[in-house]
Amino acid sequence: MTLSNVSIDGARLLADLYKLRGFGTYKSGVHRPTYSPVDMQSREWIADRMRDAGLVPEIDGIGNIIGRGEGDGPRVLLGSHSDTQPQAGWLDGALGVIYGLEVARAVGRGVDVVSWADEEGHWASFPGSRSFIGDFSDADIDVSRNRYENLSLREGLAVAGLAGRPMARVEPGRYRCYIEAHIEQGDELDSTGRKIGVVSSIVAIWQYKIIFTGVQNHAGTTRMAIRRDAGLAAAKLAVAIDKRFPEICAARSVWTVGRITLDPGAGSIIPGGAEMVFQFRDVDMDVLRRMESALEALVAEANTGPCEVVLTNVSRSTPSLMADDLQAALARAAERHAPGLWQTMPSGAGHDAQFLARVMPAAMLFVPSIGGVSHHWTEDTSDADIVLGCQVMASAVAEILGS
Amino acid sequence: MTLSNVSIDGARLLADLYKLRGFGTYKSGVHRPTYSPVDMQSREWIADRMRDAGLVPEIDGIGNIIGRGEGDGPRVLLGSHSDTQPQAGWLDGALGVIYGLEVARAVGRGVDVVSWADEEGHWASFPGSRSFIGDFSDADIDVSRNRYENLSLREGLAVAGLAGRPMARVEPGRYRCYIEAHIEQGDELDSTGRKIGVVSSIVAIWQYKIIFTGVQNHAGTTRMAIRRDAGLAAAKLAVAIDKRFPEICAARSVWTVGRITLDPGAGSIIPGGAEMVFQFRDVDMDVLRRMESALEALVAEANTGPCEVVLTNVSRSTPSLMADDLQAALARAAERHAPGLWQTMPSGAGHDAQFLARVMPAAMLFVPSIGGVSHHWTEDTSDADIVLGCQVMASAVAEILGS
Numbered sequence: 001m002t003l004s005n006v007s008i009d010g011a012r013l014l015a016d017l018y019k020l021r022g023f024g025t026y027k028s029g030v031h032r033p034t035y036s037p038v039d040m041q042s043r044e045w046i047a048d049r050m051r052d053a054g055l056v057p058e059i060d061g062i063g064n065i066i067g068r069g070e071g072d073g074p075r076v077l078l079g080s081h082s083d084t085q086p087q088a089g090w091l092d093g094a095l096g097v098i099y100g101l102e103v104a105r106a107v108g109r110g111v112d113v114v115s116w117a118d119e120e121g122h123w124a125s126f127p128g129s130r131s132f133i134g135d136f137s138d139a140d141i142d143v144s145r146n147r148y149e150n151l152s153l154r155e156g157l158a159v160a161g162l163a164g165r166p167m168a169r170v171e172p173g174r175y176r177c178y179i180e181a182h183i184e185q186g187d188e189l190d191s192t193g194r195k196i197g198v199v200s201s202i203v204a205i206w207q208y209k210i211i212f213t214g215v216q217n218h219a220g221t222t223r224m225a226i227r228r229d230a231g232l233a234a235a236k237l238a239v240a241i242d243k244r245f246p247e248i249c250a251a252r253s254v255w256t257v258g259r260i261t262l263d264p265g266a267g268s269i270i271p272g273g274a275e276m277v278f279q280f281r282d283v284d285m286d287v288l289r290r291m292e293s294a295l296e297a298l299v300a301e302a303n304t305g306p307c308e309v310v311l312t313n314v315s316r317s318t319p320s321l322m323a324d325d326l327q328a329a330l331a332r333a334a335e336r337h338a339p340g341l342w343q344t345m346p347s348g349a350g351h352d353a354q355f356l357a358r359v360m361p362a363a364m365l366f367v368p369s370i371g372g373v374s375h376h377w378t379e380d381t382s383d384a385d386i387v388l389g390c391q392v393m394a395s396a397v398a399e400i401l402g403s
Numbered sequence: 404m405t406l407s408n409v410s411i412d413g414a415r416l417l418a419d420l421y422k423l424r425g426f427g428t429y430k431s432g433v434h435r436p437t438y439s440p441v442d443m444q445s446r447e448w449i450a451d452r453m454r455d456a457g458l459v460p461e462i463d464g465i466g467n468i469i470g471r472g473e474g475d476g477p478r479v480l481l482g483s484h485s486d487t488q489p490q491a492g493w494l495d496g497a498l499g500v501i502y503g504l505e506v507a508r509a510v511g512r513g514v515d516v517v518s519w520a521d522e523e524g525h526w527a528s529f530p531g532s533r534s535f536i537g538d539f540s541d542a543d544i545d546v547s548r549n550r551y552e553n554l555s556l557r558e559g560l561a562v563a564g565l566a567g568r569p570m571a572r573v574e575p576g577r578y579r580c581y582i583e584a585h586i587e588q589g590d591e592l593d594s595t596g597r598k599i600g601v602v603s604s605i606v607a608i609w610q611y612k613i614i615f616t617g618v619q620n621h622a623g624t625t626r627m628a629i630r631r632d633a634g635l636a637a638a639k640l641a642v643a644i645d646k647r648f649p650e651i652c653a654a655r656s657v658w659t660v661g662r663i664t665l666d667p668g669a670g671s672i673i674p675g676g677a678e679m680v681f682q683f684r685d686v687d688m689d690v691l692r693r694m695e696s697a698l699e700a701l702v703a704e705a706n707t708g709p710c711e712v713v714l715t716n717v718s719r720s721t722p723s724l725m726a727d728d729l730q731a732a733l734a735r736a737a738e739r740h741a742p743g744l745w746q747t748m749p750s751g752a753g754h755d756a757q758f759l760a761r762v763m764p765a766a767m768l769f770v771p772s773i774g775g776v777s778h779h780w781t782e783d784t785s786d787a788d789i790v791l792g793c794q795v796m797a798s799a800v801a802e803i804l805g806s
Contacts, residue, residue: 242635279622
């Protein structure tokens with residue numbers, strides 16, 4: 001095994017991150033929705049930086065930026081995404097893209113760099129990385145629409161000047177592996193003082209829509225005894241989940257009622273309908289199935305009440321395991337540069353790496369999020385932690401390429 | 404005591420109700436928002452019907468239609484409202500206005516008839532009857548806005564052609580009392596087979612806004628232990644109210660969480676904020692105060708959890724007692740025309756009668772609502788029950804005028 005003495009240039013890394021932060025600055029964060037004018041400007045800038053680093057950049061028909069190095073032999077693909085959630089943080093995604101660029105510059109050979117389009121799902125679920133692995137078709141483009149505006153993905157691509165460009169696809173045999181760096185988005189590293197998270201797996205997300213149907217009626221004239229209040233039924237289920245799930249979940253399971261809407265939602269009207277969006281996440285299929293069974297039992301129990309409750313699964317992903325040998329390489333590099341200050345951990349968020357893992361060995365590296373803040377403009381990581389994380393990645397990549 | 408043998412004309416009554424239903428027909432109900440073109444057309448039609456009945460109609464500057472009879476001596480004021488909730492029932496309000504018209508025709512003297520503007524609160528809280536008793540000023544008009552559209556009340560009155568008209572005010576000494584007939588809007592009469600409800604009092608409504616503040620964060624990366632989920636806090640309070648209130652309420656108390664909104668309300672984001680609209684109603688001030696204390700205690704308890712919970716009272720009305728002698732007159736007439744098939748009961752809904760009760764003795768009469776349906780286009784009452792209710796009212800009015 002070769003442990004290279006490759007060194008990154010921390011000042012150069014930070015300068016590029018600060019420069020990218022200037023595209024769509026919002027307070028101390030960034031507002032850079034996918035295919036917006038400022039996002040497209042940032043993509044051209046990233047492509048220019050790739051060119052400066054000796055890579056040949058391509059912005060493909062879905063907006064992925066792929067910078068390919070010259071030369072033969074299996075290569076390492078590094079990257080993340082450069083678009084952001086609305087009014088969100090400056091490092092979520094950007095960090096992994098600029099790490100890739102800096103590692104390509106530092107290592108000097110064998111590295112391709114990528115920024116996947118729309119990881120944050122403004123238009124579709126991971127269209128960039130899924131297109132690259134052949135899992136996002138022309139038909140998918142046709143049915144996708146912007147989450148916030150009344151615009152189809154086809155229209156969005158046209159406005160962004162991407163219509164008609166070819167879609168980049170993974171070339172068989174070109175890559176040894178994919179490695180993505182990202183902010184943790186949780187508080188585990190920050191609260192323990194650790195500097196590096198080596199990701200063991202990416203959680204699966206199982207999401208559900210739950211529809212409650214009661215009877216809408218007058219809030220003054222309808223006796224309590226005969227009410228069929230759909231809003232109350234929804235509140236009761238949320239509380240029942242909160243009580244039951246801790247009894248059957250695993251240590252790192254999470255679950256969230258992110259949305260409750262009452263129909264009609266007026267002070268003097270008993271809600272006749274309610275809708276709830278519920279999801280849970282875990283890395284273990286057995287745990288996921290146990291959580292789904294518990295949910296089904298709670299919904300069945302809710303149905304013994306005055307309202308009808310209908311549970312519909314919206315999506316069920318599978319946990320994505322990161323490659324053991326890549327985890328080991330990242331762990332060795334972490335122990336070298338931050339001895340005792342790293343840990344393995346699951347990723348509670350979805351990432352493009354889970355799709356790349358379907359076609360090549362994949363791994364992820366986390367750096368601390370101050371206070372665990374994510375998807376908010378106050379998200380941040382210290383400069384020292386940013387530089388350290390990139391150095392760990394560079395050393396691991398050098399080892400992987402050299403071995 | 405004189406029990407007049409006055410008889411109403413059931414066919415004429417029903418014909419007028421059916422005709423009024425034609426203004427803004429929606430399925431088997433009516434959509435006739437206050438000051439809409441179809442509402443103004445219906446007001447002109449009602450004014451014409453008053454004129455045909457020998458009354459002198461006036462549509463005043465807030466849209467009230469008042470038909471005054473000639474002659475001296477204390478009179479009885481009868482009426483309700485002719486505007487409707489959106490896509491709502493055909494009898495809610497219209498019944499009481501056309502009852503007034505028919506009783507004026509049947510009794511022949513001593514009756515004024517009124518249709519109060521905007522009882523359903525499209526623009527303000529009871530502006531018509533409150534203007535009539537001097538409780539709705541020019542300044543109130545200036546600050547009122549449409550609930551559904553971005554239009555001020557001042558603009559709405561101008562569009563309706565009412566700008567500049569004088570406001571009708573109650574003339575001291577003109578009225579012996581006010582009596583309003585209305586559909587029950589609940590299921591008590593319908594479920595017991597009774598035909599007439601003599602209203603004892605109109606409930607007070609105490610309404611609150613409850614704001615929950617937690618921390619918005621990522622639904623995948625934020626461990627359960629550190630979450631401050633404002634949506635869950637709101638659901639817990641709704642369930643706690645549902646558990647606690649039956650222990651402290653009175654037999655006819657009602658309470659409703661009509662609105663819950665989560666911020667931002669997305670599947671993958673822990674809600675950082677939530678807002679709840681909560682109200683309760685009762686006819687007894689002691690009970691109302693007890694319910695408010697219980698609510699305050701539950702909010703204090705909620706504040707021991709991870710979110711901040713702030714309770715704000717939005718409105719606190721007082722219960723309105725109906726006049727004993729008028730109740731007795733209505734009860735005698737009910738027993739005469741529907742022996743054993745009437746009862747006294749509170750009104751769980753607010754009505755213009757609660758404002759008239761501030762300046763003169765007031766009473767209300769209920770007829771059955773089929774299935775207790777209200778504020779929905781399927782609201783209905785049988786023709787026989789409609790005719791019976793009007794006959795009871797006519798007999799009571801004749802007795803009151805003759806005594």
